[in-house]
Amino acid sequence: MEPAIIVHGGAVKFSGEKVGRALEGTKNAASRGYRILIQGRSAIDAVQAAICELENDPTFDAGTGSPLTSEGDIEMDAVIMDGRTLESGAVAAVKNVKNPIVLARMVMENTPHCLLVGQGANQFADEEGVPRISKEKLITEENRNKLLEFKSSYGKAVMNDFSTRDHDTVGAVAIDKDGNIAFGTSTGGITNKRPGRVGDSPLAGIGGYADNKVGGISCTGHGESITRVALAYDIISKMKYANMTIQAAADEALSEMSEKLANAENNFSAGVIGIGKDGVPVYSFKTEQMAWAWARNGKLHNGVNPGDDDVYSVEIDSDSTLIKDD
Amino acid sequence: MEPAIIVHGGAVKFSGEKVGRALEGTKNAASRGYRILIQGRSAIDAVQAAICELENDPTFDAGTGSPLTSEGDIEMDAVIMDGRTLESGAVAAVKNVKNPIVLARMVMENTPHCLLVGQGANQFADEEGVPRISKEKLITEENRNKLLEFKSSYGKAVMNDFSTRDHDTVGAVAIDKDGNIAFGTSTGGITNKRPGRVGDSPLAGIGGYADNKVGGISCTGHGESITRVALAYDIISKMKYANMTIQAAADEALSEMSEKLANAENNFSAGVIGIGKDGVPVYSFKTEQMAWAWARNGKLHNGVNPGDDDVYSVEIDSDSTLIKDD
Numbered sequence: 001m002e003p004a005i006i007v008h009g010g011a012v013k014f015s016g017e018k019v020g021r022a023l024e025g026t027k028n029a030a031s032r033g034y035r036i037l038i039q040g041r042s043a044i045d046a047v048q049a050a051i052c053e054l055e056n057d058p059t060f061d062a063g064t065g066s067p068l069t070s071e072g073d074i075e076m077d078a079v080i081m082d083g084r085t086l087e088s089g090a091v092a093a094v095k096n097v098k099n100p101i102v103l104a105r106m107v108m109e110n111t112p113h114c115l116l117v118g119q120g121a122n123q124f125a126d127e128e129g130v131p132r133i134s135k136e137k138l139i140t141e142e143n144r145n146k147l148l149e150f151k152s153s154y155g156k157a158v159m160n161d162f163s164t165r166d167h168d169t170v171g172a173v174a175i176d177k178d179g180n181i182a183f184g185t186s187t188g189g190i191t192n193k194r195p196g197r198v199g200d201s202p203l204a205g206i207g208g209y210a211d212n213k214v215g216g217i218s219c220t221g222h223g224e225s226i227t228r229v230a231l232a233y234d235i236i237s238k239m240k241y242a243n244m245t246i247q248a249a250a251d252e253a254l255s256e257m258s259e260k261l262a263n264a265e266n267n268f269s270a271g272v273i274g275i276g277k278d279g280v281p282v283y284s285f286k287t288e289q290m291a292w293a294w295a296r297n298g299k300l301h302n303g304v305n306p307g308d309d310d311v312y313s314v315e316i317d318s319d320s321t322l323i324k325d326d
Numbered sequence: 327m328e329p330a331i332i333v334h335g336g337a338v339k340f341s342g343e344k345v346g347r348a349l350e351g352t353k354n355a356a357s358r359g360y361r362i363l364i365q366g367r368s369a370i371d372a373v374q375a376a377i378c379e380l381e382n383d384p385t386f387d388a389g390t391g392s393p394l395t396s397e398g399d400i401e402m403d404a405v406i407m408d409g410r411t412l413e414s415g416a417v418a419a420v421k422n423v424k425n426p427i428v429l430a431r432m433v434m435e436n437t438p439h440c441l442l443v444g445q446g447a448n449q450f451a452d453e454e455g456v457p458r459i460s461k462e463k464l465i466t467e468e469n470r471n472k473l474l475e476f477k478s479s480y481g482k483a484v485m486n487d488f489s490t491r492d493h494d495t496v497g498a499v500a501i502d503k504d505g506n507i508a509f510g511t512s513t514g515g516i517t518n519k520r521p522g523r524v525g526d527s528p529l530a531g532i533g534g535y536a537d538n539k540v541g542g543i544s545c546t547g548h549g550e551s552i553t554r555v556a557l558a559y560d561i562i563s564k565m566k567y568a569n570m571t572i573q574a575a576a577d578e579a580l581s582e583m584s585e586k587l588a589n590a591e592n593n594f595s596a597g598v599i600g601i602g603k604d605g606v607p608v609y610s611f612k613t614e615q616m617a618w619a620w621a622r623n624g625k626l627h628n629g630v631n632p633g634d635d636d637v638y639s640v641e642i643d644s645d646s647t648l649i650k651d652d
Contacts, residue, residue, distance in 0.1 A: 075446075086554035086555065086586060086587070087554065088553065088554070092443055092524075093443050093444055093446060111520060112550065113519070113520060113523045113525075113550060114525075114549075114550045114553050114554075115523070115524040115525075115553075116520060116522040116523055116524070117418055117419050117443040117444050117522045117524055118419055118443050118444025118445055118446070118522055119444055119445065119521065119522060120401075120419060120444070120520055120521035120522015120523065121522050123520075123521055123522065124520065124522070193439070194437060194439060194442060194446055194449075194450065195445065195446035195449055196442040196443045196444050196445060196446015196447050196449065196450070197439045197441070197442055197446065198418075198441040198442070198443050199439075199440075199441075203529055203531075203532065204532075204553055204554075204556070205529075205531055205532045205553065205556030205559065206529065206530075206531045206532065209556065223440075224438065224439060224440045227414065227440050227441075227530055227531065228412035228413065228414070228440075228530075229412065230530070230531030230535065230556070230559040230562075233531065233556040233559045233560070233563070234559070234563070236556075237559070237560070237563030237566070237567055238567060240563070240567075241563055241564060241566075241567035241568040242567040242568075260412060261412070
């Protein structure tokens with residue numbers, strides 16, 4: 001199988017100066033994951049590496065750069081899933097860890113469970129020797145201001161203008177040379193969320209799914225809306241039971257989501273990335289923008305607006321990865 | 327629409343003397359929910375009432391009677407979903423509340439979120455004025471002994487003999503006179519679970535789902551195994567995209583789950599209850615037993631072993647509900 005990876009840096013709309021950073025960040029993450037695949041390593045290793053890159057980039061709402069809860073805290077969610085075994089690991093509402101995706105993988109590999117939340121997730125991190133990081137290191141000035149702005153504009157409201165704001169959950173789907181598919185998603189959630197709020201992101205089956213026999217999906221957008229329609233497994237099901245291609249399944253699921261929620265009080269849209277068992281990366285979004293990048297066959301594609309497709313050549317040698325304008 | 331409700335009191339295997347209590351408890355819960363439906367109230371009210379009955383019955387692993395975590399604590403999960411709007415509310419790893427299902431409904435109705443976990447869920451309960459209950463009131467002697475037994479037999483192991491043990495998550499699915507479908511599930515999880523462990527139960531789309539246009543499902547069994555296959559939405563998808571009946575979809579999804587996980591380290595099975603949009607209750611289980619009861623057309627059906635079908639007449643007047651041997 002020709003290895004491939006696709007990443008997203010969140011859907012909805014990026015404020016002007018953030019567009020460039022989001023393009024750069026997704027490009028870096030995709031090339032980091034692609035390098036691992038080209039070295040012959042697994043899809044799950046590539047997903048983890050790509051998401052670490054996005055978590056460490058303060059541009060995105062995951063890891064460093066996570067938005068603040070209504071109490072000014074940082075609570076993060078992440079999941080990783082192995083399409084070979086259907087095993088997943090996830091953490092939700094976890095604090096003070098730099099890379100929640102690494103902790104999610106530890107849940108998968110070192111416990112009989114697939115989801116640990118809150119204090120229990122932090123207790124597990126301590127047992128595994130994961131270093132604690134202060135929340136100040138995870139908070140950006142931009143996110144501190146966003147919370148203040150929300151508080152002054154809306155008081156207790158949280159979702160009022162979701163559709164016009166940044167929302168930069170990150171995710172990745174990869175397929176390796178052996179045809180194994182993995183997905184991962186990581187997020188700090190949404191600004192002014194209640195303590196303990198969990199969206200779709202860390203939930204295998206809702207915010208993403210991976211099955212070697214079908215494909216892999218990672219979602220981004222308004223978590224509560226995605227949960228209503230079980231978006232990831234809905235796409236997987238359209239492929240399994242209605243014989244749709246992954247592109248058609250993703251497009252149709254997102255359209256149906258908009259129709260189903262047309263009369264809902266909070267009606268927000270979403271975006272998805274995916275790789276079918278044929279190994280071809282796809283993406284689809286109903287939001288104004290979604291930052292994405294994918295790499296396959298030595299080429300890297302990157303975009304954020306509908307119709308975007310910047311193409312680069314990727315050269316990997318033992319010391320470095322070179323991305324060149326095509 | 328002819329109103330109907332079906333409840334379960336958990337899958338796997340009940341120890342001898344518990345069979346009678348499980349039959350009685352599910353019968354009581356189904357008749358309590360059915361009474362509400364006959365009075366013309368909503369499916370979601372019926373689901374909530376039936377699950378409160380099961381949570382309050384120490385026979386079942388939800389609310390009072392929840393199993394203990396590895397630290398001797400009680401952490402509970404619950405979800406409720408309205409098939410009319412696809413809205414859901416859920417809590418996970420919540421402590422010191424008598425009826426987690428009531429709190430789950432408050433999340434749905436009083437917040438913009440659909441899942442609150444850990445301390446955040448308890449903080450929300452406090453804000454809503456939900457009375458705190460000491461964990462001692464939720465712990466039964468039987469469950470205290472079970473933890474001691476697990477600790478002495480297995481040390482840190484948690485799942486080793488899951489398939490031969492009680493596992494009594496509770497759930498309900500109802501359809502009301504207007505054709506609205508709702509589902510709910512509530513659980514204390516599994517004995518000796520890690521603090522913060524969450525299974526499939528509180529996750530709409532995984533442990534259950536309700537959509538007026540398709541049907542409602544509530545699952546029970548080994549949470550980590552159910553999560554791997556997104557069991558509830560898999561059944562919903564077979565109905566939506568493969569035109570299967572709810573009975574055929576449930577049977578096939580459970581069979582496929584066994585096949586998919588045949589080589590998995592922890593390969594445990596599950597059971598489900600459901601009501602399709604035609605209003606007929608169904609159940610299916612691959613475990614040795616599952617306690618279930620359903621009511622429709624003035625009759626109540628009840629069983630625990632494969633092939634069981636005890637039938638009663640239900641007479642409801644303004645003061646009382648009478649269940650008579652048929």
